[in-house]
Each structure stands twice: as C-alpha cells, then as structure tokens.
Amino acid sequence: MTAAEAGSDRELLRRYHEGGDLEAREQLIERHLPLVRSLARRYANRGEQLEDLVQVGSIGLIKAIDRFDVERGVELTTYATPNIIGEIKRHFRDKGWSIRVPRGLQELNVRLSQLLEGLTLELGRSPTIPELAEAAGVEEEEVLEALESGQAYATVSLSAPAGHGEDGELDPLESLGEVEHEYEVSEHRAVLAPGLDVLDERERVIIHLRFWEGLTQSQIAARVGISQMHVSRLIRRALEKVREEIGSGRGSPEPRT
Amino acid sequence: MARALSADSITLSIPHAKAYHGVARLVVGGLAARLALSYEHLEDLQLALESVLESDRYVDGDEVTVLLVVGSDSVVMEIGPLDPVALRESLDDAADGAISLARLLSTFVEEVSLEERGGRHRLRLEKRVPLTRPEPREPV
Numbered sequence: 001m002t003a004a005e006a007g008s009d010r011e012l013l014r015r016y017h018e019g020g021d022l023e024a025r026e027q028l029i030e031r032h033l034p035l036v037r038s039l040a041r042r043y044a045n046r047g048e049q050l051e052d053l054v055q056v057g058s059i060g061l062i063k064a065i066d067r068f069d070v071e072r073g074v075e076l077t078t079y080a081t082p083n084i085i086g087e088i089k090r091h092f093r094d095k096g097w098s099i100r101v102p103r104g105l106q107e108l109n110v111r112l113s114q115l116l117e118g119l120t121l122e123l124g125r126s127p128t129i130p131e132l133a134e135a136a137g138v139e140e141e142e143v144l145e146a147l148e149s150g151q152a153y154a155t156v157s158l159s160a161p162a163g164h165g166e167d168g169e170l171d172p173l174e175s176l177g178e179v180e181h182e183y184e185v186s187e188h189r190a191v192l193a194p195g196l197d198v199l200d201e202r203e204r205v206i207i208h209l210r211f212w213e214g215l216t217q218s219q220i221a222a223r224v225g226i227s228q229m230h231v232s233r234l235i236r237r238a239l240e241k242v243r244e245e246i247g248s249g250r251g252s253p254e255p256r257t
Numbered sequence: 258m259a260r261a262l263s264a265d266s267i268t269l270s271i272p273h274a275k276a277y278h279g280v281a282r283l284v285v286g287g288l289a290a291r292l293a294l295s296y297e298h299l300e301d302l303q304l305a306l307e308s309v310l311e312s313d314r315y316v317d318g319d320e321v322t323v324l325l326v327v328g329s330d331s332v333v334m335e336i337g338p339l340d341p342v343a344l345r346e347s348l349d350d351a352a353d354g355a356i357s358l359a360r361l362l363s364t365f366v367e368e369v370s371l372e373e374r375g376g377r378h379r380l381r382l383e384k385r386v387p388l389t390r391p392e393p394r395e396p397v
Contacts, residue, residue, distance in 0.1 A: 116296060125295060126295035126296045126297035126298070127295065127296055128289075128290075128293040128294060128295055128296070129286070129289055129290035129293070129294070129296070129299065130290060130293055132296065133290075140290040141287075141290075143290075144283055144286040144287060144290060145283075147286065148279055148282060148283055148286065151279060151282070196356055207356065210364065211356060211360050211361065211364050214364065216297055217297055217300060218297060228296075232300055235304070236304070236307075239304075239307075239308070239356075239361070240311070242356055243311060243312055
C-alpha cells in the first residue's frame, strides 16, 4: 500500500470515528478485504472453507476499524492484522473441540500438556499416569479420560495456522524448511513415498523423525520446540491421513508380484 | 468396591467400529496407570493398537478382541481375529520409504508376530517396559 493510500486510510478513519461517517467505514472494510483474504488463505485447507475464514477474518477487520485510535501513529493494516488473525484463530479454537467434550476435560487436557512438559524436564523421563494425576490433583481415571478426550480435538485445530503454534506462539515447525536441509536428500525422498505425499511438510518431518530416525515423542518435541502432546496429535493426524490415502487407493503401492 | 488388579491378563471384546476404539484405548490406559507405565509407553501401546484397529484392511469380522497380558518385563497385546493375507502383506512390506504397518509396529513395540489358533489369526505385540507391580488400592 502506498503512502498516499495509507493517508487515505487515515482520512477515512477520521471521517468514521470523528464524524460517524458509515460510508467511510464501508470503504475501509472493502479496501482491506484483500488483506483478510490473504491472511485467511494461510489458514485454508485445514478443514474450513476459505470463504468461511474470510467471513470470520472480516469480523476481526471490522473490530480493528471500530477500535482504531486515530491519534496513534500506526497504520490500520498493522493494527488490523493481529485482529484478523486472532479472530480466525478463535474460530479454530472454538471449533477445535468436539462439542461433546465437557469444558472441564478440555481444560484438564490443556493442563496435562503443560504438566507433561514440566514433569518430563523435572524427572528426566516421561512421567507416569499416576504422576500426572498427582501433579494435576485429579484421579488417574480423570487423566485418562482427559487424554482420551484429546482424541476428540479436531485435527483442524492441530494444524495451527501457518506461522503459529496451538498456543499462539511462533511455531518453530514453520521453519522446518530450514531444518529439512539438514537431512540427506535420500532421506527426504523416503518420506515422500506412497501415501506420504498427502502429508504437509511439518507432518512429514515429524513422521520422519519418529519412524525413520527413531526419536521418541519427547525427543521430537525438544528438537522442534513444540509440546509433546502436540507431537502426539501431529503423529496421529498424519497416520490417519496416510490411512485414508492408502484406503482410498490413491496412495497404494504398486501391486506385488 | 474398587479392587486391585489381581489377574495378569485383561480380555476386551468390542464391536469393530471406530466409536468403540476409544474404549480399547481407555482400557490400555487403565492398565498403564496401574502398572505405572510412562506416558510415552502408553502412547506407543495405544498407537500400535490404533494402527491395527483403525485400518479397514486387517480386522476380520464385526468384532475384535484385545487381550492384554502383563509379563515380567513386558506388556503383550494380542489383537484378533485378523485377515492374515492383508496383515502378512503389510508386515512383509519392507520398502524403505513406505510407512507400512511393519514400520509403525516396529517403532512402537519390540516384538511383532502373527499367530494362528483354531484357524483364527491374531497379532501378538510385545512391548518391553519397566514394570512396577500394581499395589492394592484403597477401597472407595
């Protein structure tokens, strides 16, 4: 966007905020819809239609326009971008859990993920279920139930939007393009074998580390800088995708002779 | 009244339907809790189980039985009845780049074998784990 256009943004914002000009607001919304679309595209192909995400992102844009402080020296795009992304992420979070999972279990699952990290570090090994239960102050059965409820966590929410992890932090997996260069070409080729081409880049790397390099989930978590439970979910999702691919016949190996 | 786990084996029969696979996972989880297995060992057992159950290729019939046996230094999981042809094909698949059942299972457990009893086939998976024998729990 040029300086002139940015200036024009400011003018429209002034007209809306100071004069209540709703037409100016409409113009701002229309003008920045391409930004919404561009951001939404990064989150597409994760179980949600692009147009739905554009709609959701538009809410973030409108909120940004409505809340914009014209006295602050920032551009509308700078202010609106995190708002749009935040709205899309909230949408994924809200839809991520199956509605049949009680909120308490969802929260316990999230807490267990954090405890798992802490205890693994503290104990120098993967904790047991009783240890997790004690740390969480709940019964072992509740831990198991919460872990099982994690299976109901829709895969769509696991595919944290490009550039960000499930907790909203920068996702180190996004830099896997660089990590991948550490692998031998032949190894990289190996993970593109039949059935695996359905996986996205980060899933392929996780699968490679687990099933070709033989790393444990906690080792993978430490290596790529995400939680162990996130690794677990990525592995499950990847295996499910491979099963579906092979089951559909698209990824079937050549018939044996 | 809650009772301590006294037997060395648990047998679970469930309909072969995705909705019931969670029941099997929970049973494995319950056993792992009683044996104080690590979260990672539990994950391995559950993922091994899922690898077999959640493919339409292996289970032979509408019902599947999971037998869990606690050994001296291992947990053995037997799953059946299974289609031996499909299973052998997957277990023999040694293609370097393929994410075959053989590759998955060999990552999750130490021993994999296909066994036949009375004309019915089942997969035997042995996971070696440091075992702590369960102590009796206080009655609720």
